[in-house]
Amino acid sequence: MPARSHYRRVTDELRDAIERGVYPPGSLLPGEHEIGAAHGVSRATVQNAIKVLRGEGLVHPRRGRAGAGGGTYVRAIPQIRRRAVTRYRQGAREANAARGAFDTEIRSQGMVPRSDVLVAVVDAPERVAELLGTRQVVRRERRMYADDIPVQLAPSYIPASIAEGTVLEQADTGPGGMLSRLAELGYPQSRFTESVRVRRATRDEQEFLDLADDAPVMEIWHTGWTAAGLPVEVTVHAVPAYGWVLDYEWDDE
Amino acid sequence: MPARSHYRRVTDELRDAIERGVYPPGSLLPGEHEIGAAHGVSRATVQNAIKVLRGEGLVHPRRGRAGAGGGTYVRAIPQIRRRAVTRYRQGAREANAARGAFDTEIRSQGMVPRSDVLVAVVDAPERVAELLGTRQVVRRERRMYADDIPVQLAPSYIPASIAEGTVLEQADTGPGGMLSRLAELGYPQSRFTESVRVRRATRDEQEFLDLADDAPVMEIWHTGWTAAGLPVEVTVHAVPAYGWVLDYEWDDE
DNA sequence: TCTTATTTGTTCGTATGTATT
DNA sequence: GAATACATACGAACAAATAAG
Secondary structure, X not given: OOXXXXXXXXXXXXXXXXXXXXXXXXXXXXXXXXXXXXXXXXXXXXXXXXXXXXXOOOEEEEOOOOOOOOEEEEOOOOOEEEEHHHHOOHHHHHHHHOOOHHHXXXXXXXXXXXXXXXXXXXXXXXXXXXXXXXXXXXXXXXXXXXXXXXXXXXXXXXXXXXXXXXXXXXXXXXXXXXXXXXXXXXXXXXXXXXXXXXXXXXXXXXXXXXOOOOOEEEEEEEEEEEOOOOEEEEEEXXXXXXXXXXXXXXXXX | OOOOOHHHHHHHHHHHHXXXXXXXXXXXXXXXXXXXXXXXXXXXXXXXXXXXXXXXXXXXXXXXXXXXXXXXXXXXXXXXXXXXXXXXXXXXXXXXXXXXXXXXXXXXXXXXXXXXXXXXXXXXXXXXXHHHOOOEEEEEEEEEEEOOEEEEXXXXXXEHHHHOOOHHHOOOOOOOHHHHHHHHOOOOEEEEEEEEEEEEXXXXXXXXXXXXXXXXXXXXXXXXEEOXXXXXXXXXXXXXXXXXXXXXXXXXX
C-alpha cells in the first residue's frame, strides 16, 4: 500500500494545522523530537516533512535553544497582489504623497510599506546593458518590506546619461517615485513590457527574504519605454514565489 | 564561511554537469550508489542532492531495472515563451490554419505542438462560477505537448448557455480555435485579464507533467471579455514553473 | 569571556519496501 | 521468480548556531 508515506502524512498534517491556526504566524512549532513522538516516527522523518514546508516558505527554522531564538517558526506570509497595469499609472503612484507604486500597492492592501535604497553607478549586467543599450548605469537597489517583513528585492537600472547628478541618485525620490522624476527630466514612460519567470533564489535573496535555499522566486523583468521607443528604466523584481499574485489586463488591438 | 554541505556540493556538481551537457536531456544519470562512490558520500546524501534536482524538474527518476526503464533521467525542459498579449490576436491564432494560440506559439519556437481535449458539461468550480456568473458550463480540458513532452494542463470554461450544442463541444474547434468560434457565435473578445500565481502541483498535474510532488507550477487565470463587459471564457493554465516565461506589454492609459 | 544546554543541520550505515523488466 | 534501482525509514552521531548563566 503506497497510500501516503509517513513523512508526507506528517507534512500534510503540519500544513493543515498551520493553515487552521493551530500554529499561528510567528509561533513556534514543537521540536522535531516532540513531533516525531507525537506521530510515532523518527526525527529523520520529521525533518523530511519540515523540509517540504520550508521549501514552501511556510516555516522557517532557526538553530539554538528553545524559548528564545531556536526552533521552527511559522512564517507570516503576506499575500500580496501586484496589479501591473494600474500600479504604474501616475494617479496611483502619487496618491497621498506615496513614494511610488509599491507604497500605494501595499497600503491599499492594509499593510505598512517600507523600503531601503542603495544607489551606485555601476556597470550594467549583460542583459540590462542589452535592453538599455548602454553599460554605464545608475543602480537603485531597493529592499522592500510589508509590515516589516521582507517581501521584495528589486534593483532598478537607469542609463547614467539620464540619471547621473539628478535626484535619481538620492534615496528618496519624492512623491510618485522614480517614474515621476524621470518624467520631469524629459523621459515620461508610456509603454511597459514585463517578463515573468520562476527560478531558485540566489544567495542574497535567500538571506534577505529568509527563504530556504531551494525555494522558488518569481523574477519580473520590467522595462519602461518613452513614446519614442527609448528604454529608460529596467527593474528586476524578485519576490517569494508563493507570496505574490500578479495581475495583468489589456485590450485587444 | 558555512562551508557548503556535502549534499549541496553534489547537487551543484550534478546540476552543473547537466547544464554543461555531460548528461544531455533524456540521458541516464549514474546510479545513486555510483554517484555516492564517485563523490565519497553515502547514498542517503546522494538522494538528498537528487531530491533538490527533482524539485527543480531537472531530473526525473524511475524505479526499475537499469538498461531499460529504471534510473534517474535528465529531463528535456522545453523553455517556452508565452506572449500573452500577442497570442490572442486573431492574426496569430489563425496563421497557417493553426488551431489557436498554443499551436502558433509552440510552432514559432521551433517545436511541434499537440493537444488532447476532453469536453464535458459540468458544474463550474466556485471561483469560475463567480467570474462567469453562472454554474452551468462547458468544460474543455486540454492537455498540451511540445515535441511530445507534456507542457501544460489547461481547462477552459464557457457558459453552457453559449457553448452547448455548438462546435465548442467538439474536440477540434477548427482554425483559430475557440476564440474564433466564440466570435462567430456573437461573442468576440476584446479585453483580457490574467492573474498569475505559483503553487504546488496537484496530483493530476504531477502525473501529467511528470513533476515531483513538491514541484511548483505557475497557474494563470485567463478571462476573456466582450466589448460589453461580459465574461465569456475562463481558462486556468497550469505549467511547470521552471519551464515557462510569461511576457506582457501594455501602453499607459 | 567562557561554558553549557538546547535545537536544528548534516551525514552515515543499515534495513526494508516498491516498481519495473 | 530474480535482479536492479529508486523510496522511505530508523537510529545514532557529531556539527553548528544560539542564548542563558
